[in-house]
Amino acid sequence: MKSAVLIDGYVDEPAVLGVPPYISTYARYIAGTLLLKGFEVTYTTIDQIREKDNWQIFNDYDVMVILSSVTVPGKYIGGTPITIDEIEKLFELNKKPFRILTGAIVKFLKSTKADDVAEDFLKYAFENVSYEIIRKVSIEGAQIVKQHPRYPDVICEIEVSLGCERKTYCTFCSEPILHPIFSSRPVKDIVDEVEALYKCGVRAFRLGRSANILAYGFDKNSSKINISLINELYNGIRDVAPELEVLHTDNANPGFIAKYYPESARAIEIIVNYNTPGDIFSFGIESFDENVRKKNNIQGSVDDIDFAIRLVNEVGGKRVEGVPKLLPGLNFIFGLYGETKKSYEILYKKLKEYLNDNVLIRRINLRQLYLVPNTPMWYLSKRKHLKVNKKLFNHYKYLIRREIDAPMLRKVFPKGTIIRNVISEFREGNITFARPLGTYPILIGVIGIFEGKSDVYVVDHGRRSITAIEMERKVGDYSINELTKIPGIGKSTAQMLKEKFFNQPLWKVLEGQVD
Incomplete structure (x- = not known):
């Protein structure tokens, strides 16, 4: 039998997380494709390779696939994403197998020693193909989770949709670059994949491969919130995974919530009914400065954001053993076009307002601008000087961590939780x-x-x-x-x-x- 090794260098995109304890959709799809092609597949992580210092043990395989897809880097506890130097080292020391480099890294590499053998495996396997193929490889690839070093304590990202439902996009986002067409995956395919993973021993799932969970089925419902399909999705998952421990989601769009209220409120109620405690809607706020929002084409006004944050608190704030069912998490980017000192002041003032009003925020994510090639922001950076004001960033980050995060944490997880x-x-x-x-x-x-x-x-x-x-x-x-x-x-x-x-x-x- 032909053999293949899949080296997981990890994934962190706007709508996919695959750093342990997460295992990404991409890793399972690649494994499923190889299995269906008759390969015996070995799965390993870059951290396992580092730990054992076994960089050159893959020459006996027929195929070596390296997955690397980090476009929104952050700080990680469960693992450290692969570096370009490590990719080059693996390619240099393992020349016998057919070598494939895949993930967003392929789009963003300028040059490596692996260029002569680098192929965008995901593009080859999945671009412009029907969800029927993804259905097959996702179900077949479910078994690979048993080889994860943290199994059975893993959480599986589940693909819900590709792309963004918006007609025009935020200037800095990689989602429309990686997935230019918005499409919702069939409910049956999602539920059947969850069932396959559940039968393999997985008890934690996150509907994370989606730019906006509330837009699921939007393309199948005349550009309206598809309440019935969202209900069918969550109900179906609960039916096939009755003893799951975690059912969470990730991204939601506050501008979308405000624009499509009251249907959005009903959709949130459905999610809160079926999810498990501790769930978060990640809101890409990016900036509370209206001028910055307009210049970077970010959907919704500050009033819309206020409305969405307070609505999620109202619907999702009920607690189970002290843990809220669903709260907003706020993401901010510093260094956007049009940013000034006033932008920082507006941010701090708004966060202080939420704290004083007992509006709960589960987490506040402060990121510096990361230029993704081929985004409008990337092209703009060639004409405009875009740079984070380090002094301002560090000052306000300190203030937010001390004066917002700490007291907010006491409100979200009170003593006795x-x-x-x-x-x-x-x-x-x-x-x-x-x-x-x-x-x-x-x-x-x-x-x-x-x-x-x-x-x-x-x-x-x-x-x-x-x-x-x-x-x-x-x-x-x-x-x-x-x-x-x-x-x-x-x-x-x-x-x-x-x-x-x-x-x-x-x-x-x-x-x-x-x-």
């Missing part, structure tokens, strides 16, 4: 840092050492993380030093707790639920 199935990531002393599976999961510093999964109880807050204790651990399992990390507990109180409640779960003691 219970977060289920958090997974250990790394350790610092006797603190285990962990995250649940989900869309932009919160980082949790858990007092004590544990591995695997655990349910936790929130006891304190940092600027961008929270502190918690394991619900299964008893008072006697903690040292005096660990107990004093909980606000309000000094050494004498810690000693008293150990003497009086040694065999009681600590969280119940804190709740006053002991005899």
Whole structure:
């Protein structure tokens, strides 16, 4: 049998995330294509290669595919995307297999040692083909998840649509470059893929491969919100994956929500009815400066954004064990055309307004402009000097992290909140840092050492993380030093707790639920 190795260098695009614990649609589609072509497929990540330092072990394969598709780089905990130098190293040390480089990296490379063998595999396999082919490869490729180093604790991105429903696009976005035509995937195809993944042991899903989840079916409903199709999608997923742990989404457009209200409110209600707690609508706000918005062709006014953020709070703010079902997450880009010092002041003032009005924001993402080749912004940069004011950026980032993020986190995850199935990531002393599976999961510093999964109880807050204790651990399992990390507990109180409640779960003691 012919053999192929798929090296996952990770994906981070406006509508796809594939950095562990996520596994992208692209990785599974590539695997499915190779499997259908009769290949035995080995899946590995770039982090596994780094860890074992085994850069030249792929010469025995007939085909070597490297996936790299990062167009909106960020900070990652679960893995580090492949670099161009690493791509070149792999190609240089493994010359025997037929070598394929795929993903957005192909569109943006200027030159590498791999140019002579680089092919855009996704373009070859999927561009201008029907969803019937994607249906086949997505279902066939589901089995590759079992080879992921974090399996079964992975979250699968699920493709819902390609492209953007808008007729004109934001000047900086790579989505219309990568996927120029908006199209919604058939419900049955999505549900059947989820079922295949569920049968392979996956319990966490994110409808993330979509520029705007509320536009699903928009192209099949005379350019109107397709409420019935959104309901059919979520209901169908719940039917085939009855014991799923996570059902989240990602992108939504606040301008779209305002423009198509009240249908948008009904669509949000459907999502809140079927999703799991901790879900986020990622809003590409980019700027609260109306002048910047107009110059960069960003849909909607600031009033529209206000309306959408408050509507999502109203519909999605109900809590399960303290965790809100659905909240907005706000993305901002610094360095856009037309930006001034006033743009920063407007941003800070607006965020402060939300905080004072108890309008909850799950996360605030502050990014500097990343020029994607062939976007209008990229062409503009050749004529205009586009540069982030580092001094202003760092100053306002500090202010937002200290004066907005920290108090907002206390509102979103108040003390006593219970977060289920958090997974250990790394350790610092006797603190285990962990995250649940989900869309932009919160980082949790858990007092004590544990591995695997655990349910936790929130006891304190940092600027961008929270502190918690394991619900299964008893008072006697903690040292005096660990107990004093909980606000309000000094050494004498810690000693008293150990003497009086040694065999009681600590969280119940804190709740006053002991005899």
